[in-house]
Amino acid sequence: MTISRTARFTFIAAAGALALAACGSSSGGGSSTSASASVNCATGSIKASGSSAQKNAMTDWINAYQQACSGTTINYQANGSGAGVQDFTNAQTAFAGSDSALKDTEQPLADKRCASGPAINIPMVGGAIAVAYNLTGVDKLILNPAVTAGIFSNAITKWNDPKIAALNPGVTLPDATIAQFHRSDASGTTANFTAWLKDTAGADWTSDTGKEWKAPGGQGSKGSDQVLASVKSTPNSIGYVELSFVQGAQGVGAAWLDNGGGAVEPTSANAAATIAAATVTGTGNNLSLTIDRTTKAPNNYPAVLVTYEITCEKGLAADQSALVKSFLTYTASDAGQGGLADNGYVPITGDLLTKVRTAVSAIS
Amino acid sequence: MSNTATENEHDPLIPHGHQQTGRVGDRIFRGFASGAGIFVLVIMGAIGAFLIWKSIPSLQADSTNFFTTTEWFPDDNPAVFGIAALLFGTVISATIAMVLAVPVGIGIALFIAFYAPRPVASTLAFITDLLAAVPSIIFGLWGLAVLMPNMQGTAQWLNDYLGWIPIFDNTLGIYSKSLFIAGVVLAIMVLPTVSAVTREVFIQVPSEHVEGALALGATRWEMVRMAVFPFSLPGMISAAMLGLGRALGETIAVALILSAAFTINWHITEPGGNSFAANIALKWNEAGPIGLSALIASGLVLFLITLVVNMLARWIVSRRKDFSGAN
Numbered sequence: 099m100t101i102s103r104t105a106r107f108t109f110i111a112a113a114g115a116l117a118l119a120a121c122g123s124s125s126g127g128g129s130s131t132s133a134s135a136s137v138n139c140a141t142g143s144i145k146a147s148g149s150s151a152q153k154n155a156m157t158d159w160i161n162a163y164q165q166a167c168s169g170t171t172i173n174y175q176a177n178g179s180g181a182g183v184q185d186f187t188n189a190q191t192a193f194a195g196s197d198s199a200l201k202d203t204e205q206p207l208a209d210k211r212c213a214s215g216p217a218i219n220i221p222m223v224g225g226a227i228a229v230a231y232n233l234t235g236v237d238k239l240i241l242n243p244a245v246t247a248g249i250f251s252n253a254i255t256k257w258n259d260p261k262i263a264a265l266n267p268g269v270t271l272p273d274a275t276i277a278q279f280h281r282s283d284a285s286g287t288t289a290n291f292t293a294w295l296k297d298t299a300g301a302d303w304t305s306d307t308g309k310e311w312k313a314p315g316g317q318g319s320k321g322s323d324q325v326l327a328s329v330k331s332t333p334n335s336i337g338y339v340e341l342s343f344v345q346g347a348q349g350v351g352a353a354w355l356d357n358g359g360g361a362v363e364p365t366s367a368n369a370a371a372t373i374a375a376a377t378v379t380g381t382g383n384n385l386s387l388t389i390d391r392t393t394k395a396p397n398n399y400p401a402v403l404v405t406y407e408i409t410c411e412k413g414l415a416a417d418q419s420a421l422v423k424s425f426l427t428y429t430a431s432d433a434g435q436g437g438l439a440d441n442g443y444v445p446i447t448g449d450l451l452t453k454v455r456t457a458v459s460a461i462s
Numbered sequence: 463m464s465n466t467a468t469e470n471e472h473d474p475l476i477p478h479g480h481q482q483t484g485r486v487g488d489r490i491f492r493g494f495a496s497g498a499g500i501f502v503l504v505i506m507g508a509i510g511a512f513l514i515w516k517s518i519p520s521l522q523a524d525s526t527n528f529f530t531t532t533e534w535f536p537d538d539n540p541a542v543f544g545i546a547a548l549l550f551g552t553v554i555s556a557t558i559a560m561v562l563a564v565p566v567g568i569g570i571a572l573f574i575a576f577y578a579p580r581p582v583a584s585t586l587a588f589i590t591d592l593l594a595a596v597p598s599i600i601f602g603l604w605g606l607a608v609l610m611p612n613m614q615g616t617a618q619w620l621n622d623y624l625g626w627i628p629i630f631d632n633t634l635g636i637y638s639k640s641l642f643i644a645g646v647v648l649a650i651m652v653l654p655t656v657s658a659v660t661r662e663v664f665i666q667v668p669s670e671h672v673e674g675a676l677a678l679g680a681t682r683w684e685m686v687r688m689a690v691f692p693f694s695l696p697g698m699i700s701a702a703m704l705g706l707g708r709a710l711g712e713t714i715a716v717a718l719i720l721s722a723a724f725t726i727n728w729h730i731t732e733p734g735g736n737s738f739a740a741n742i743a744l745k746w747n748e749a750g751p752i753g754l755s756a757l758i759a760s761g762l763v764l765f766l767i768t769l770v771v772n773m774l775a776r777w778i779v780s781r782r783k784d785f786s787g788a789n
Contacts, residue, residue, distance in 0.1 A: 177747055282717075319639075
């Protein structure tokens with residue numbers, strides 16, 4: 099009797115948690131971009147899944163597309179890049195969102211799913227990673243790769259360390275211990291942030307890159323929202339989050355990063371410049387990118403990330419390929435890319451955008 | 463149940479016709495009951511088999527010792543991962559929870575069963591039971607936003623005055639996101655379980671025992687000590703074990719609070735620590751094939767730990783029941 103009572107309570111608690119989690123995931127998405135009348139509609143319904151980094155962009159795009167093309171259903175589940183790639187490879191979805199291009203080990207499996215053609219990576223949504231800090235009275239903080247690496251690997255532990263002071267002449271830095279926050283969950287943000295440090299900081303960054311944080315020390319928080327919450331509530335703290343989380347956050351600043359060519363402000367436009375300058379390493383319409391994170395160009399913000407849509411160039415089921423093509427044509431259009439900056443994302447621009455449009459038009 | 467059934471079969475007082483219908487209904491019921499019992503075993507076996515089957519690929523790919531490694535990079539090449547830090551964090555946070563929750567839970571139950579006036583008792587019982595219905599994410603967010611900033615002072619005090627005990631020593635000067643805070647949140651979460659079960663057990667203490675003790679001149683505390691505790695000990699142990707089960711498996715609250723570091727750090731007020739369930743929640747979404755398999759392997763270990771804990775509880779209860787008078 100007693101046990102069944104406890105079990106009942108546990109059940110109620112579990113049910114409540116589920117309901118709450120469901121509420122949490124259905125929110126999100128903000129300003130909706132209006133689809134221009136030029137959307138070339140397809141019919142039917144498709145499922146997609148993957149990167150949670152592009153969730154808000156997808157929500158907006160899907161809302162706008164479905165409004166323009168009544169009767170179509172696109173269901174994007176933000177269950178993480180790894181899971182998204184697996185769902186796509188297992189032919190459960192028509193395309194995957196991923197914060198990294200297919201790896202050499204994943205490519206053959208994805209190609210096999212695409213029966214008659216290769217699986218291609220199409221860069222669609224960019225992002226900037228901001229180094230968020232909470233320092234009373236410091237409106238502008240400049241960091242370079244070596245110092246950032248020092249802070250995030252516990253080699254630099256005080257805010258008034260001479261190395262930080264040297265980059266910020268005239269700024270009063272407190273004699274306080276730096277509380278450093280990183281992601282405790284596996285994340286593409288961590289992978290891209292550590293990739294920047296590894297590419298640029300040399301001997302000052304000895305840890306490896308990857309979706310998991312590998313440097314010693316610091317404190318982990320779950321998700322960009324919790325990292326920002328930790329930074330916000332902890333005086334003299336620092337952490338890294340996607341740019342959209344810092345914008346509008348009270349009491350939290352985003353550091354300017356200096357790769358050696360002068361400090362660059364973390365803005366959507368500066369990040370877009372870095373992404374547009376990326377080299378395409380894939381062949382044909384496979385647009386996997388290598389980002390030059392060591393860039394010293396005066397308006398190229400170096401800590402950026404690119405998320406891809408992964409789909410079949412050829413070989414999707416006929417009813418799916420038309421809708422995938424139509425939807426991705428919309429997302430790559432000026433209307434689709436134009437709304438990204440409002441949500442804190444970074445649009446694809448320049449020659450790269452032309453290549454993206456060519457790749458999308460080749461889907462059949 | 464089956465005892466009564468067999469007795470009925472041989473009962474000469476039941477007329478023939480009735481006996482037959484009784485037998486059919488009894489057979490159906492017996493089949494249903496034993497079917498349900500077997501089904502539970504089958505499910506348990508299936509879960510175990512599933513976990514073992516799914517964890518094999520990662521255990522084969524692991525380039526280090528699965529039990530002693532304190533890192534978790536299963537998708538690297540070569541894969542490097544082990545459960546040492548997870549095991550440590552799970553056990554320590556659950557231990558802290560038990561140390562805090564069991565005495566308080568038993569205290570609440572004693573108060574409700576023997577000390578409080580009746581209307582107060584029923585209200586208090588209702589409120590503690592209600593605590594069990596709060597979703598764990600609420601506890602997690604509350605722990606993060608309310609408890610953590612306010613625990614700073616306590617943790618600092620422990621460091622200042624009890625710092626000579628190694629576990630309370632804090633060498634960093636940072637007191638957030640620690641196993642200690644996770645343990646306190648877990649303690650609050652298991653409190654209703656412990657107090658609800660012990661309360662039910664206390665209420666079942668024969669009133670003859672209670673009244674006899676009081677009539678013999680025992681004070682109320684002596685009555686509790688001599689009549690209530692001996693009778694209820696197995697029940698109290700089961701209550702603690704049920705609570706421990708929840709503390710070991712708690713996921714989202716721990717995932718939010720802990721810093722999720724893969725280290726074995728005995729300084730429990732410093733940031734760090736991780737647990738099996740929290741690690742699975744944090745890594746599942748972005749895990750590759752080997753990563754998923756590695757997480758399932760860690761789940762298998764948690765499954766075995768809870769199994770052992772429950773078997774231990776059963777064993778303690780069965781050893782005690784002869785002279786406790788319960789069951």
